[in-house]
Amino acid sequence: METPEGLRAILADPAGAVIGLDFDGTLSPIVPDPDAARIHPRGPALLARLGERIGAVVIVTGRPAAKAVEYGSLAGVPGLVVLGHYGLERWEAGTLTAPPVHPGLARVRAELPPLISGIEGARFEDKERSVAVHTRQAAQPQAALDALRDPVAKLAAEAGLAVEPGKFVLELRPPGVDKGMALSAFLAERAARSVLFAGDDLGDLAAFAAVRASGLPGVTVFSGSAEITVEADIVVDGPDGVMDLLGSIADAIGS
Structure with a gap:
C-alpha cells in the first residue's frame, strides 16, 4: 500500500x-x-x-x-x-x-439512574463533567441502547446537554x-x-x-x-x- x-x-x-x-x-x-x-x-x-x-x-x-x-x-x-x-x-x-461544571449535570445525575433502571445490564457512568449510559453488558446491547435513545435525548435536551452516541454508549455532555x-x-x-x-x-x-x-x-x-x-x-x-x-x-x- x-x-x-x-x-x-x-x-x-x-x-x-x-x-x-x-x-x-x-x-x-x-x-x-x-x-x-x-x-x-x-x-x-x-x-x-x-x-x-x-x-x-x-x-x-x-x-x-x-x-x-x-x-x-x-x-x-x-x-x-x-x-x-x-x-x-x-x-x-x-x-x-x-x-466550571455545566449546571445541567446535577439534574441528569439525579434522573438518569432511575431512567435506566428498567434496562437490565445498562450501566451509569459519572465522568465528572459528563455522564454516560453503557449497554455493553446487556444481554442485547443494541436493543437496550435503542430503547434508551429517545428518553435519554429528551432528558439531555431538558438539561441543556448534548448527546454523544458511541458503540453501546450514550454520553450526555455540555454542548x-x-x-x-x-x-x-x-x-x-x-x-x-x-x-x-x-x-x-x-x-x-x-x-x-x-x-x-x-x-x-x-x-x-x-x-x-x-x-x-x-x-x-x-x-x-x-x-x-x-x-x-x-x-x-x-x-x-x-x-
Whole structure:
C-alpha cells in the first residue's frame, strides 16, 4: 500500500507534526467496565519515544483528562497534552485546567439512574463533567441502547446537554465542544505543518473531519470494528495495530 501523503509529511518534518490519539479503543482496549480500561502495555514507552521526536503528541478523549493520564501511565511522556471531555479539560505538565461544571449535570445525575433502571445490564457512568449510559453488558446491547435513545435525548435536551452516541454508549455532555474543535484549536496553537489522528468510534469522526479541513498534509487512522463504517487513510486492528503504526513512525524518524 502506498504511504499516505500525511504520513510522508510527518516523517519528512517531524518537528512540525502533531499526532492526535483517542484513548478508549485506540490506546486502550475496549472493556466492559470503563474504569478497568488501561493503556496497551506498549503505549507509554511508544508515546515517550514519539514525544521526543515530533512536534506534539495530544490525546483527545471523552474521558476526564486526569483519568486518561492515570489509566495510561502518561505523566512521564515528554510534552504530552491531554484534552479531556472533548476538549473542555486540558492536562499539560501535571497541571489541569477546566471551566466550571455545566449546571445541567446535577439534574441528569439525579434522573438518569432511575431512567435506566428498567434496562437490565445498562450501566451509569459519572465522568465528572459528563455522564454516560453503557449497554455493553446487556444481554442485547443494541436493543437496550435503542430503547434508551429517545428518553435519554429528551432528558439531555431538558438539561441543556448534548448527546454523544458511541458503540453501546450514550454520553450526555455540555454542548458546543467536540473532538474536531479541540483538535483544530490545538493544530492552530502549535502551528502544525502535518497531522495524524487515530480513533475508533463515532465521537472521533469530528476529529477526522478536522484533519481533512485543516489544509495540512494529514492522515486519519481508524482502529475500530466493522460495526462502524468510516473513511480513513489507514485501518488498523485495534490498539495492537495502533501500537504497530506508532512504532513504525518512531523507528522511521529515528533518534
